Amino acid sequence: MSSETLDLARDIISNYSGRTLKIMEVCGTHTHQIFKYGIRKLLSSDISLISGPGCPVCVTPTGFIDEAVMLALEKNATIATFGDLVRVPGSEQSLALARSKGAKINIVYSPLDAVEYAKNNPDEEVVFLAVGFETTTPSAALAVKNAKEKGISNFSILGANKTMMNAYRMLKDSADAFLYPGHVCAITGLKEYDELKDEGIYGVVTGFTPKEILGALAMTVKKLEKGEAFEENCYKRVVTYEGSPSALKLIEETFDSCDSEWRGLGIIKDSGLCLKKKYSDFDARKKFNLPEITGHPNPHCRCGEVLQGKCTPKDCKVFGKGCTPEHPIGACMVSGEGACSAFYKYGGDF
Amino acid sequence: MCVGLPGKVEKIKDGMAIIDAYGAKRQVSAELLEDLMPGDYVMVHAGVAIAKITSDDDEELDELFKDEK
Numbered sequence: 001m002s003s004e005t006l007d008l009a010r011d012i013i014s015n016y017s018g019r020t021l022k023i024m025e026v027c028g029t030h031t032h033q034i035f036k037y038g039i040r041k042l043l044s045s046d047i048s049l050i051s052g053p054g055c056p057v058c059v060t061p062t063g064f065i066d067e068a069v070m071l072a073l074e075k076n077a078t079i080a081t082f083g084d085l086v087r088v089p090g091s092e093q094s095l096a097l098a099r100s101k102g103a104k105i106n107i108v109y110s111p112l113d114a115v116e117y118a119k120n121n122p123d124e125e126v127v128f129l130a131v132g133f134e135t136t137t138p139s140a141a142l143a144v145k146n147a148k149e150k151g152i153s154n155f156s157i158l159g160a161n162k163t164m165m166n167a168y169r170m171l172k173d174s175a176d177a178f179l180y181p182g183h184v185c186a187i188t189g190l191k192e193y194d195e196l197k198d199e200g201i202y203g204v205v206t207g208f209t210p211k212e213i214l215g216a217l218a219m220t221v222k223k224l225e226k227g228e229a230f231e232e233n234c235y236k237r238v239v240t241y242e243g244s245p246s247a248l249k250l251i252e253e254t255f256d257s258c259d260s261e262w263r264g265l266g267i268i269k270d271s272g273l274c275l276k277k278k279y280s281d282f283d284a285r286k287k288f289n290l291p292e293i294t295g296h297p298n299p300h301c302r303c304g305e306v307l308q309g310k311c312t313p314k315d316c317k318v319f320g321k322g323c324t325p326e327h328p329i330g331a332c333m334v335s336g337e338g339a340c341s342a343f344y345k346y347g348g349d350f
Numbered sequence: 351m352c353v354g355l356p357g358k359v360e361k362i363k364d365g366m367a368i369i370d371a372y373g374a375k376r377q378v379s380a381e382l383l384e385d386l387m388p389g390d391y392v393m394v395h396a397g398v399a400i401a402k403i404t405s406d407d408d409e410e411l412d413e414l415f416k417d418e419k
């Protein structure tokens with residue numbers, strides 16, 4: 001990006017004046033980058049930036065944590081998980097607390113590492129907590145496929161994988177446009193977004209450098225000013241129109257679409273993925289015969305409203321008091337990608 | 351958990367790639383990318399290379415903004 005373009009982009013977002021434009025970033029990494037680089041401070045007061053539900057840990061419902069705790073403490077399973085999930089409060093306890101009671105919780109970087117661990121520890125039943133969007137789902141699919149091919153029967157997943165399309169639809173009225181998540185789009189391609197454009201849902205795909213985010217914000221403002229339907233790809237070095245056909249094929253071969261519960265947003269139709277019948281031996285809910293669990297999030301927590309842009313973390317009474325990254329009450333404060341944690345870390349006076 | 355890790359492919363063997371990410375070597379799955387070659391840059395998520403990075407700069411933005419000047 002030339003310095004001329006960068007100046008132009010900065011100019012556009014700082015000097016915009018007109019009706020308030022609501023732009024929602026739906027990727028937790030974008031939320032953090034925007035705070036980290038002070039991009040909010042550059043924005044005209046007529047531009048409102050909303051942090052949407054793009055952090056997988058934040059949208060995973062309390063009941064999922066309860067299921068994981070039950071697997072660890074009552075079913076004696078070894079839990080393999082991304083680190084962010086360990087401190088998310090369940091209805092009664094987090095996995096961190098379960099660990100202090102003797103539960104075996106292994107933090108892994110990849111579900112493939114969990115399969116490897118299962119292979120090397122045949123006496124343990126290993127359950128990987130599969131959360132995430134289109135970006136991380138291929139790795140969960142690969143893990144299940146590899147385990148089946150190699151006959152590793154002491155591995156299964158507790159699934160909460162989600163897809164973004166119907167979430168955009170649900171949030172249509174919360175924002176004028178979205179900053180689309182670059183790495184979700186690397187898998188789906190821009191192709192899927194054509195449909196959204198036809199339905200009046202607009203956005204710009206962006207990467208993660210300050211320049212890329214500034215450029216995408218400026219592009220969004222320009223397009224909204226013009227008042228025409230749009231979708232734009234400002235992250236072409238990674239995102240193509242077609243996306244990743246092999247990842248999409250793998251997801252399709254491994255999962256079926258299903259309804260899914262999102263923290264704060266409720267059940268969104270066809271926004272989740274569950275394992276296909278041929279992989280049902282790798283479904284922890286079936287393997288361990290888990291009962292249906294309804295989670296009870298802390299009543300003080302306003303994560304759900306934060307995730308829809310209905311309030312900011314600072315509107316939550318316990319923000320920074322009862323709820324801090326050291327003692328999180330809700331998932332949005334736990335995850336490094338959550339809006340409450342970003343507001344806390346970077347001050348949030350924006 | 352969602353932060354992508356960009357890296358340069360050093361070696362590929364049996365569907366796995368060794369990548370150099372800011373000097374650290376990591377073994378990642380290369381199963382999703384066909385025709386991956388040493389020297390390519392990839393974006394890695396949760397231990398899987400999910401996309402090739404086709405240029406190391408964001409000059410495409412200059413193109414896009416041509417119409418806006």
Ligand code: SF4
Nearest residue numbers: 302303316323330340
């Ligand atoms: S500050 Fe804590 S309790 Fe309040 S909405 Fe955020 S995560 Fe929930």
